[in-house]
Amino acid sequence: MAVVAAVDISAGPDVGFLPLVSLGPAFASLAGGWRRTALIGVLALSMCAGLGLYDGLFAQRRGWTALLSVVGVTVAGLVAAVIRQRRESELASVRSIAEAAQRVLLRPVPRNAGRLRLAVSYTSAVAEARIGGDLYEVVATPHGVRTLIGDVQGKGLEAVETAAVVLGAFREAAYDEPDLTAVGNRLERALARHLTDEKFVTAVLAETRGAGTMTLLNYGHPAPLAVAADGDVRFLVPPERALPLGLALHHTSGPQPYTVPFALGDQVLLYTDGVSEARDAEGRFYPLDQRAGLLKETDAQTAVEALRQDLVAHVQAPLHDDAAMLLVRYRSG
Template sequence: MKRAWSRFIGVLQRMEGLYLSRMGISLPLAVIGLVVLSDLLAGRDHYLTPGIVVAPSLAAITVKWRGTLLVCLLGAGVQGALAPYDGAVDIPDHDVIFGQLFAYGIVSVFSVYISWRRETGARAFTAITSVAEAAQQALMQTPAPRVGSVRLAVRYVSAADAAQIGGDLYSVLETPHGVRALIGDVRGKGLAAVQTSAVVLGAFREAAYDEGGLDCVAERIDLSVRRHVTTGDFITALFAQFDRPDSVELLHYGHVAPLRVSPDGSVETLDPADPWVPLGLADMVAGGPTSWRAPLLPGDVLVLCTDGVIEARSPVDHSFYPLAERVGPLVAGSAPELDAAVERVYADLLRHAGGSLSDDVVLLLLAPVPHRLVGAA
């Protein structure tokens, strides 16, 4: 029930951001004016003022409760003023006019209540969103546009209702071992997925500084997941380490393969040499994954994402978003301006998906700073 009410409030908020909210109180007032004009033009033989009952209903979804109450009182006053003109008070049997007033009163009471409930719900929705934003900042710790020797840009979107955090995660840190990045996707939903994300990110932020190799970083995170995550969730993940100016070290745990976009727009999928199971499942197989190196030339951009990107479906033909086919011209030559590039990719993704996404999304673009600029401010 709470989830349904949250969705209802979200729909109303989106409506308020469109036509109805822009009309505001003018829409119900226009209805009152239209009914009054129609009644006067129709003459005394036609009793059209009961149509004013539409005005409170419209006010309930376009203005706050005080405005709705004002519309209700104004509508009642107009009906009372027109009653002598229409001859309603001259009818010997007053059941008609009493019935009209009773119906109008009931509609008015419910309209004011709906408007009040919508207003308080919207405030609660806004408060939840604000808390979610603060939680996202605390959990994700959005990095600066440049971390050490790497420029970056990120777009994080949660598909959860009334929230801005979910099961997708990322982190980019400057460590004694170079700039280390993590992107992951929790195979779970709701609060449990957020808690699992917190475990993974907390373990990464500690291990990234302490451990000498990416494999050791991943082992510590996997141990933390098995120790602290009791829901059975597992996490696909991809680790990256920028410790050389001409290459990046990658370590794969069942995640979407990264893409390398050259300045000329050509795209290469960096498939892992040794694909591995997700974090949290490593105890089910023997051994461990092997990292591999991929060259990075000046101007190259490394594109990391979660499966919410490549699994976004078109409402027209239900096809998946072809990231590898479309990211080239959107990112090519953008190494100095990654923020604009990530917004172009996200906008293209939304267009493909028909304007809305059904899963969490992380788009992370990384580009090493040219060696001569590493020490520059």
């Protein structure tokens, strides 16, 4: 508005810049509330009237046209500001509900469970939603510490609902069932009552009862990454591939549990395919095993956060899929 006024005074009324004073309330409606827009509109109207009198434009149609332009843009800006503020309020309410739902669905995992130290990271592909189809849980039970990480097929509220079914079934079965395979069967039955149209959930269940070993049950999920105390890195690939949860109607045998070494100082990273299938601008997958050195951080949560930041740096763009990571460490004391 100041620039328009300066040009109008220096160049004269023949330039025809006076209607551009209405840019003030137009931009005010984009950033401020209706009060600020009204204030800038009144200022623009006063400036337009003063410059019109100074240039003698009200003796002809140009002056009144400029004045009406400012009034029209100010009114439109007020309406736009009110609508924007109302939508921002609705969006804030939706985000608040989403955050509450996420806290119920994905509860914070305990930092310590027996001799295990745990850390989690969750990055949603849709930042506005802050919640997606990836899921994780840690339950300390009389049968050992049991962990779950999974990925629901699909997106949106339907995926969130399916994740809630899986987590609810796991939280009950983890306490009730003494065998990890029985826990997986409970999840299968719960999904059989819920899923339709051959939808599925990939998942890995892990159980740690004592020093030395960890038992895994893999339902078509990416193999966990093991980092031994001596620095050895390897993927914990199951002996045989199995179908994801929810596809039991194909009458195939479920996955077989397999035991892997898990001693003092070892750590296992459970993750979803949003991590392993993340690509950079040239289409190269994220080299998770080559980044295992980032997990050497003393604090488990700091290590997971370093890995998450490296993942985002690799993609150099918003993630195309949700990415969840659950780090399990066997601490020495």
